[in-house]
Amino acid sequence: MDLGLKGKCALVTAASRGLGRASALALAAEGAKVAVAGRDAKVLDELVQELRAVGASDAMAVRMDLARHETLRPSVDAVAEKFGGLDIFLGNTGGPASGSFLSVSREAWETAIHEILLPLVDLSRAVLPHMQAAGGGRIMFVTTVGVKMVQPNMVLSDSLRLAIVGLAKSLSIEFAHENIMVNCLCPGPFATDRMEDLIVASMERDGLSRSDAEAVWLDEVPARKFGDPGDFGAIVATLASSRGGFITGTAIALDGGKSRAY
Numbered sequence: 001m002d003l004g005l006k007g008k009c010a011l012v013t014a015a016s017r018g019l020g021r022a023s024a025l026a027l028a029a030e031g032a033k034v035a036v037a038g039r040d041a042k043v044l045d046e047l048v049q050e051l052r053a054v055g056a057s058d059a060m061a062v063r064m065d066l067a068r069h070e071t072l073r074p075s076v077d078a079v080a081e082k083f084g085g086l087d088i089f090l091g092n093t094g095g096p097a098s099g100s101f102l103s104v105s106r107e108a109w110e111t112a113i114h115e116i117l118l119p120l121v122d123l124s125r126a127v128l129p130h131m132q133a134a135g136g137g138r139i140m141f142v143t144t145v146g147v148k149m150v151q152p153n154m155v156l157s158d159s160l161r162l163a164i165v166g167l168a169k170s171l172s173i174e175f176a177h178e179n180i181m182v183n184c185l186c187p188g189p190f191a192t193d194r195m196e197d198l199i200v201a202s203m204e205r206d207g208l209s210r211s212d213a214e215a216v217w218l219d220e221v222p223a224r225k226f227g228d229p230g231d232f233g234a235i236v237a238t239l240a241s242s243r244g245g246f247i248t249g250t251a252i253a254l255d256g257g258k259s260r261a262y
């Protein structure tokens with residue numbers, strides 16, 4: 001199936017590894033122009049070479065720390081200028097610290113709000129005018145399956161991600177008539193560095209063996225396996241395409257059956 005993404009202009013944030021990286025590669029493989037944003041210039045430069053190698057029409061690296069809000073709009077404008085527009089925005093971020101409610105400090109809440117919630121607000125404000133000018137676009141936010149099924153020790157992530165779902169749903173009703181579709185992707189456990197960090201955190205916090213710590217994440221997953229980031233990227237590419245033109249305001253679980261939510 002040709003997704004019709006050749007030459008479409010995409011920005012992926014927090015793209016240097018994990019789900020962001022896999023999504024950038026999937027968009028590139030469909031022939032899109034892909035800008036990858038993140039903090040590590042060397043990693044991003046190498047990724048740009050990979051994006052070109054798999055078929056990107058064009059590719060660029062954008063130095064971006066999501067916590068530096070004043071830099072976000074200029075970065076978006078620079079991508080749109082170089083690519084000649086902006087059609088697709090995958091709003092990915094790092095994940096916040098795990099832990100129970102009383103173990104999470106107020107400062108950690110403030111940091112998470114600054115690094116996870118507010119950047120997606122600022123970036124959306126910056127990308128929307130470009131999509132309006134282009135006559136359409138796709139915005140996707142990476143959240144968590146925790147928006148459908150609250151998870152132990154994930155109070156920061158699950159709380160803030162529900163705000164992001166609210167943001168996406170609000171944008172969906174404001175912009176669908178302009179062919180701008182806005183959705184959330186809600187990953188369950190995927191095999192990324194973030195998942196590795198979470199497994200190690202449960203081993204240290206709860207004194208678990210590695211297999212017991214993995215079981216904490218897999219026991220509730222009927223598929224009994226960690227997700228493949230490449231499969232996540234394929235769904236991003238499909239939603240980003242014209243095939244995603246009648247899907248908006250949804251929060252789509254990619255979770256091996258974990259949430260069983262409607």
Ligand code: NAD
Binds near residue numbers: 038064065144157195
């Ligand atoms: P990851 O930790 O492997 O990658 C996160 C990326 O975010 C890294 O490239 C990191 O450098 C970048 N990043 C962090 N803070 C940043 C900042 N201030 N500015 C710019 N870049 C920054 O994570 P992942 O597993 O790919 O997950 C991506 C998102 O999906 C996270 O928000 C995570 O909470 C969420 N998620 C992941 C899983 C999973 O199983 N992997 C499950 C549920 C939710």
